[in-house]
Amino acid sequence: MQSGDYLIPNIVPNQQSNEPLGRMARLHRRWLETKHHGNFTALLMQGILEDTCLEVGHKAEAEIDRLMEKMMKEENVTEELKRQDQMEWVRRVNNIKARAEEIVLDTIVYTL
Template sequence: MYAELLTTGKLNDYLADLNEQAEAMFSRLVKQLSEKERVTEALKAENQMLWVQRMNNIRSAAMEIVSSEFIYH
């Protein structure tokens, strides 16, 4: 597949499309997980360190999911 995309000149377009899909999935997952975990702007105002810790955990989890879907799949 790589050789075909490279020789036809479509590799960059293919990779750009995958990147857009991965970024969209990551954003969607972060939003969904933060809602599920009740990590809100109110929490951010009340306890910034806790908010940062939870958001970092959420981002890490989302990155693992995206990586497993797009990189390791």
Template sequence: MQDTIYDPKTGLHYKLMGDYYIPLVKAPDPPKIGIWGHRRYDYLKNHRRVLFSIMQMNETLTPHLEEVDRQATELYDRLIKQFATAEGITEDLKATNQMEWVTRMNNIHSRATEIVGNDLIFV
């Protein structure tokens, strides 16, 4: 008996295990959704239920979440850099006064998070 076979009807390969041929199937890779995609998912699920259901039925929810996550990450990173540059926060400040650097970066983080949420997540 052959170790592996191919069935053109199903388009699957089968591997011999004992007396049986077992199909060689691979689960699809999980979607790459980060924190922003998860926040958008929660918002749609809890506040925009009809849109959430429509997107699930049309199988457009996952691509939408991936795109929102990508856009939000880019916007967040850009805002952090712009705010830090505008306020003169540098690595020198980090080396000389760590607490001041952390305080100011936390403030920037909070502002950037709020902007991203208002512009991309909670719309």
């Protein structure tokens, strides 16, 4: 659009998803903003930043669930252990979750 001698861009934001960003999506967004500002700006200007972060967040959460299930099976963290010693079960599950999240952060969230 032109105003006098100046061309003014007619920027209209794309329709964004109403779904809030989860933890992993927010971490990916913050990582893009601080470490890859050019990509962050490009995604923002294209109107796909939030959708991209949501997609990464969903992928990360699914991978965490898959890794946790696999690790729990390999380490014999079962409902039987939960019935016998709840505190030990909680300790092991928390440890497994922390390891799964660390793997996902390195392989999915903090990558382009």
